Amino acid sequence: MQWSAVASDIGPLLLVATGTGLVSVVFHARPAVREKALGALGARLGSVPVQAPPGSARLTEPIRQFAAYFAGELRAFALELDWSLTSGFNREVLRELASGVPYGSVVGYGELAGRVGQPGAAQAVGVAMGSNPLPVVVPCHRVVESGGGLGGFGGGLETKRQLLALEGVLPQPLF
Missing domain, CATH: 1.10.10.10 (Winged helix-like DNA-binding domain superfamily/Winged helix DNA-binding domain)
Structure with missing residues (x-):
């Protein structure tokens, strides 16, 4: 799993992706919130997410689509999603x-x-x-x-x- 924190009109967002797709989005992802969320994800999914390197293939498209959404240019996300956190x-x-x-x-x-x-x-x-x-x-x-x-x-x-x-x-x- 890889994560990236991105700026948005509603504050920082934490995006986390697995090899399957985007698995988690966390609001208000300042450092304390981010660390707590990453720890909880690690406990639920069996490994702690690592920070994505620049240009990460897993997160480039989610980051692009979030930026387009907040710019008013995207009305429907077209992302691979990992549904493993819900059933x-x-x-x-x-x-x-x-x-x-x-x-x-x-x-x-x-x-x-x-x-x-x-x-x-x-x-x-x-x-x-x-x-x-x-x-x-x-x-x-x-x-x-x-x-x-x-x-x-x-x-x-x-x-x-x-x-x-x-x-x-x-x-x-x-x-």
Whole structure:
């Protein structure tokens, strides 16, 4: 596994890739957060990720696509993903989210539960969103409450607002 920290409009992001594909995206990846996340990934996947050398084949394309997304030039990520950090219902929900909720749109927790054949599982969808190892690429920021509220977000509600504003769902902040 290799990692790289990249700057973004929502703060530093930690991108981690395996030979299979992008496996993890971590928000607010300042050194302390980054070290904690890398340790946890090492424990879960059996080896500690190493910092990618410049021009790493594993991370060049993810870094390019993230830059294009934040520049407003990319609406759909086209990356190989390593789904090994999720399974079962959570994986099913995240895959539906990745393929079925396009840029600039939102979906309710209950509606997403219905799409995977579990119409009463809105809270379980919330748990799946909270465990999403690939935020932004698997766009959990696009999942909102049915009454119009933002709902929760592992990266913080301000980060969710910024991502939805970038995609034109919410107005850009005045300040």
